[in-house]
Amino acid sequence: MMQLSVIQGYPLKHSIELCDNKPLKVGRLIDCDFVIEDSSVSRLHCTFEIRDHQAYVSDCNSSYGTYVNGIKVSEVPLDSGDKIQIGDTILHFYVDEETQIGTTPPLTLPSPPETPAEPKPQSSPQKSKTQPASSIVGGLKRLNPEKCLGQTLLHYEIRSQISESRTGVTFLANDTKKKRDVAVKLFRPDLLDEEMSQDRFIRAMKTMIKLKHDHLINIYAAGRTEGLCFTVSEYIEGETAAMMIQRIGISGMLDAQNVLRIGYHVAQALEFAAEHKIVHRNITPRNILVRGTDKHAKLGDLIFAKATEGTESVHITKAGEVVGELCYLAPEQLNTNSSVDSRSDIYSLGATLYALLTGHPPFEGKNTLETMQKIQEADLVSPKQTHLSIPDLFEGVVMKMLARHPHDRYQSPSILIKELERTAKYQGVEI
Secondary structure, eight states: OEEEEEEESSSTTOEEEEBBTBOEEEESSTTSSEEOOOTTSOTTOEEEEEETTEEEEEEOSOSSOEEETTEEESEEEOOTTOEEEETTEEEEEEEOGGGOOSOOOOOOOSSOOSSOOOOOOSSOOOOOOOOOHHHHHHHHHTTOGGGGTTOEETTEEEEEEEEEOSSEEEEEEEETTTTEEEEEEEEOTTTSOSHHHHHHHHHHHHHHTTOOOTTBOOEEEEEEETTEEEEEEEOOOEEEHHHHHHHHHHHOOOOHHHHHHHHHHHHHHHHHHHHTTOOOOOOOGGGEEEETTTOOEEEOOHHHHHHTTTSGGGTBSSTTOBSSOGGGSOGGGGOTTSOOOHHHHHHHHHHHHHHHHHSSOSOOOSSHHHHHHHHHHSOOOOGGGTOTTSOHHHHHHHHHHTOSSGGGSOSSHHHHHHHHHHHHHHHTOOO
């Protein structure tokens, strides 16, 4: 028997059996065999099928690609133990011993390409090994975070992978000095590959570590080792807004009151950032964490925003690749000649709230070009067409946050906060 198991994403630990002569369709479309509600997953993203006792995965010209063991693929045979990444979801393919025939060796390449790293589940951490930082640096530079697990960076023992984004990989680690869990983020080398960029990161680090706010993920430490930049921050037990959006397609719509509360919390973080003349530029569902104990929302990656301030990397990371998840960028961020300020962050927060209410971002195309065109030209569809119970007042707030022209949005996070407070009071919501 050949099966797929969800090791990252929702529903966690869910298993899917592959059947002979019956392809398994995966994507966002409701008629797919396995539906993933994720803006980075295409409508029909990929298929799994068994041919002549061999399992295959085939990408269906998806926008962001299908990855097997960290390598972008079009169609490849699968071997038991392979990990397949589809958007934020990671599937583990395995074969019962009785049926493990005709499989091929794991997919390998002589030198790693510039693609996302091999995903790693959040369990079964390896036994810690005290090794030099070069073990970890080499692991990420080769885009293989698995090599980092069980290693030690300074006095932080890397235990398991938490998440992966375009800016880097975040791990759960143990601070052996303070005896506490922390989140260690290793930034991708190609984002801060020049000495000038790394020096800017160090200067930003010195500024950001001093800044503390209830709705910002607190940074404990940061630095650079062998050309690789990293941060150490508080570890929050909870879920990202991206996980919440992904869950909508299975467990139903989120309560609009909870979405309002998240918006209010993040708006306070933006107000604090604006007071320190910082524009985040990369507010996406992945950068918002909701703590499980008290449902407090916290915004992350502010240090990266400060480190890239005033540079070309604000707009571009690699040739043609836009920072952040495209669907959540403000229209002016798609034009490198346009200025970006706190109103751009307000738009991105609005796009995230829209996705939390509906299960999808406000504008989305079949490819990058179509998505950019829709962000800049298409009419905004009311979220109430998907979520009928959204209060009119809150819908109006979200729609104004998503105004195409910055001068039509709330002009500052402080003004947005007052409007959200008024909305909450009118609805009787405690925020």
